[in-house]
Amino acid sequence: MNDINYLLLQILIVILPIFIYQTLFGEKLVFQHKKKVKIYEFAFLVTTLLSSMSFPNFLTTEYRFDLRLIPITQGFLYGGPTAGWLLTAISLLYRIFLGGFSGLHHYLIVLVLYIPIVLLVSKFYKKANRKKRTSGFILLSLYPFICSSIALAILGNLTFLINSFNSQLLIHITVILTASWLTVSLLEEIRENAKMRLELQHAEKMNMLRDLTSVFAHEIRNPMQVTRGFLQVLNTPDLSQEKKNYIQISLDELDSANEIINEFLSLAKPGDGKTQIVEIGSQLTRVLNILQGYASNNNVQFQTNFSENCSVIVNPQKLNQCLINMIKNAIEAMPNGGVVTISCYQDHKHIVIEIEDQGIGMTKEQLNRLGTPFYSLKEKGTGIGLMVSYQIIHSCQGKIKVTSEKDVGTKFSILLPAY
Secondary structure, three states, rough: OOHHHHHHHHHHHHHHHHHHHHHHHHHHOOOOHHHHHHHHHHHHHHHHHHHHHHOEEEEEOEEOOOHHHHHHHHHHHHHHHHHHHHHHHHHHHHHHHHHHHOHHHHHHHHHHHHHHHHHHHHHOOOOOOOOHHHHHHHHHHHHHHHHHHHHHHHHHHHHHHOOOOHHHHHHHHHHHHHHHHHHHHHHHHHHHHHHHHHHHHHHHHHHHHHHHHHHHHHHHHHHHHHHHHHHOOOOOOOOHHHHHHHHHHHHHHHHHHHHHHHHHHHHHHOOOOOOOEEEEEHHHHHHHHHHHHHHOOOOEEEEEOOOOOOEEEOOHHHHHHHHHHHHHEEEEEEEEOEEHHHEEEEEEEEEEEEEEEOOOOOOOOHHHOOOOOOOOOOOOOOHHHHHHHHHHHHHOEEEEEEEEOOOOEEEEEEEEEEE
């Protein structure tokens, strides 16, 4: 009975910190900086690890049962390799503190067999769907039993291994399965709720922007048209060249402001317009012809690789706007010139358009903010162009993936449903 109490305590130790974390910090940390969130999560994992090791179920004087590998696994799969290795090191140090070096060799063998598998799984874990992540986590939690059996065999303690196969072993397996299932279910639920809150916040921002845009854009455009008319009236042949230059500068700035208004209007209704079958290679060729002069002025060359039969159903004008925005950004990311590589090909059910530059690149923080309202890396940019591009692609049931490395370059991958 005492053993059962210890085992139930182990389950409580593993899941209680997750509840406390979500209750105290969950809502507040959704919109916080990722580094701050990771620090809080790591602190709770350390607490879980130390608590689990402090109240083990002793099998013998040398061997003890606890759920320390669950927070370690959680660290590797959800926190990253750094968190996982730190938790592993802490567990070793605390194990020495609790019991000295007696039985430590068994734990070291288990870690040597277990950690490489966890590292391998972690490479695919985040990309997998929820069902696969849950199954993977639970299966990983059982793998230490195999590692422990191998360790006992290596150490020549086969008698203890054979004697372990009894009802107590089944109870331990049940405890591990229960604790790991509860852990991964809670983590995935928290993760989905956080994602939904972020999407809701983004949707509210976009709805507010659309409402404001459609009202203010037209109100601002009216006095601009009047101003343009009077400037053109003032631009008479008898004016001095200096004054004509001033008028031209004013007209150019009005045109620039008008472009920004057009971007706002596109943001208000990104999905408007009729759709049709569009051959991506031909569409990209037209866009590159439009931007050829701009690229030459910036000492930038285009390198293309278009596969045949890459067709999608989109609004061609909207797609043009999106491609122009992204390729123009790629050109502007290379102040000293370079090569922009544009390619398109079919990947299963998607047509992939890739735009890759050799520019200044972006940090992870900058990547996370791409496509959000009023965020731009350009000194005079509004961020509206890229935000509109994201809206256009999403309205076509597509998605945008971005990979970047600072001072190396950036690659935008646009995925659209193939026709």
